[in-house]
Amino acid sequence: MARFAPKHGSRKYVVVLACIALLGVALVADFLWASSSSSSSLNWSNSLDISVDRPRLKPKPDGKKTKETRLPTLDGPNATFADLPGPQLKWEEMAEAPVPRLDGAAIQIKNLLYVFAGYGTIDYVHSHVDIYNFTDNTWGGRFDMPKEMAHSHLGMVTDGRYIYVVTGQYGPQCRGPTARNFVLDTEKKEWHDLPPLPFPRYAPATQLWRGRLHVMGGSKEDRHEPGLDHWSLAVKDGKALEEEWKNEIPIPRGGPHRACVVVNxxxxxxxxxxxxxxxxxxxxxFKCSRRNEVVFSNVYMLDDGSKWKELPPMPKPDSHIEFAWAIVNNSIIIAGGTTEKHPVTKKMVLVGEVFRFDLNSLEWSVVGKLPFRIKTTLVGFWNGWLYFTSGQRDRGPLDPAPKKVIGGMWRTKLSL
Incomplete structure (x- = not known):
């Protein structure tokens, strides 16, 4: 039988096809890697790692080890996304909270910090209150929230005894908000109902002002569309003095995750x-799906009840700061948050600065850096110390995208 040798052209054709196939596999793998990398910090993982990152240790001259806090930096094409310069602060790690929390709430009454609700993971939300004692650095006194009360993105404020809890998201993932409202008597540990809002709101600005409970902005039921509504309700000693909420002057710009402060x-x-x-x-x-977000730096003031006035903006856009503030020596202190997304990676960028708004001069400044970038911090101030706990911290000094939900408590001496 005659044998036929393969032609030279056929061998070249096979080699070319093999090269094209290998190139295609490489391109697909690269695309899948890039897609995973760009979305991982935004979608969270159902198995979200909630362990606490520990500072690296470096040896002392005597052979012992000490904590090293590395301040984060970000190289990027726009200064908006970089850390602003500021003095370094010496932070101490205190007693860790019983559970990690993201998008929880906190109210300080004297030397106690009441810490509410929040995500543990994207699929699990807390439904209880923990109490931190600034005086002896201990956590205790845990008690349950009402079953009908929202689990995250709450509006909350206190008159020194009663804590008013307004609307918020009910359940994990990206479920919508509830219109239910409650009040907590912190002395008796008793819960009572308040009249529901006209419409549910997600993470609205909330404060007590001139005898009325004010609720402003936030997002509407879909979590995304900004609300401009502003309602108020007369309250006293933990009770509503009216059956229905009153319409007030709308807020100039809607949206969630804002600090809301009454001072002077x-x-x-x-x-x-x-x-x-x-x-x-x-x-x-109700699995979470990414949508466009615009973070802003606007500051609005309502001083006569009928007109909003715009004050000097923050040094950089900042969000997720609803419980990240404290009043210190006629200044508003704000710790952490989120700023605009990185222009190249499109990932969320966390904030590592501690900002000060001097109410005498109406000027903003950076008074220091946090031990890491972090959002939704829960802040308190006691006996000259600035405290923060909980939230979602960065991936490391060179990566400002969010990663671990933490329960650590930190403090630094703050003199203004």
Whole structure:
């Protein structure tokens, strides 16, 4: 039988096809890696790592080890996304909270910090209150929240005894908000109902001002569309003096995750954003789906009840700061948050600065750096010390994207 040798052209054709196939596999792998990298910090993981990152240790001259806190930096094409210069602060790690929390709430009454609700993971939300004692650095006194009360993105404020809890998101993932409101008597540990809001709101600005409970902005039921509504309710000693909420002058710019402060008989709303994650259409578990967000630095003041006035903006856009503030020596201190997304990676960028708004000069400044970038911090101030606990911290000194939900408590001496 005659044998036929393969032609030279056929061998070249096979080699070319093999090269094209290898190139295609490489391109697909690269695309999948890039997609995973760009979305991992935004979608969270159902198995979110909530362990606490520990500072690296470096040897002392005597052979012992000490904590090393590395300040984060970010190289980027726009200064908006970089850390602003500021003095270094010496931070001490205190007693860790019983559970890690993201998007929880906190209210300080004297030497006690009441810490509410929040995500443990994207699929699990807390429904209880923990109490931190600044005096003896201990956590204790845990008690349950009402079953109908929201689990995250709450509006909250106190008159020194009663804590008013307004609306918020009910359940994990990206479920919508509830219109239910409650009040806690911190002396008796008793809960009572308040009249529901006209419409549910997600993470609204909330404060007590001139005998009325004010609720402003936030997002509407879909979690994404900004609300401009402003309602108020007369309250006293933990009770509503009216059956229905009153319409007030709308806020100039809607949206969630803002600091809301009453000081010197003036109502201020600081920072925040427009837009947020929404539930994926048709998802039975309301799985979170990314949407466009715009973070801003605006500061608005309502000083006569009928007109909003714009004050000097924050040094950089800042959101997720609703419980990240404290009043210190006629200044508003704000710790951490989120700023605009990185222009190249499109990932969320956390904030590592501690900002000060001097109410005498109406000037902003950076008074220091946090031990790491972090959002939704829960802040308190006691006996000259600035404290923060909980939130979601960065991936490391060179990566400002969010990663671990933490429960650590930190403090630094703050003199203004």
């Amino acid at each position: 008989d003036q109502l201020l709303v600081i920072g925040g954003q427009e837009g947020d994650f929404m539930a994926k259409p048709g998802s039975p578990i």
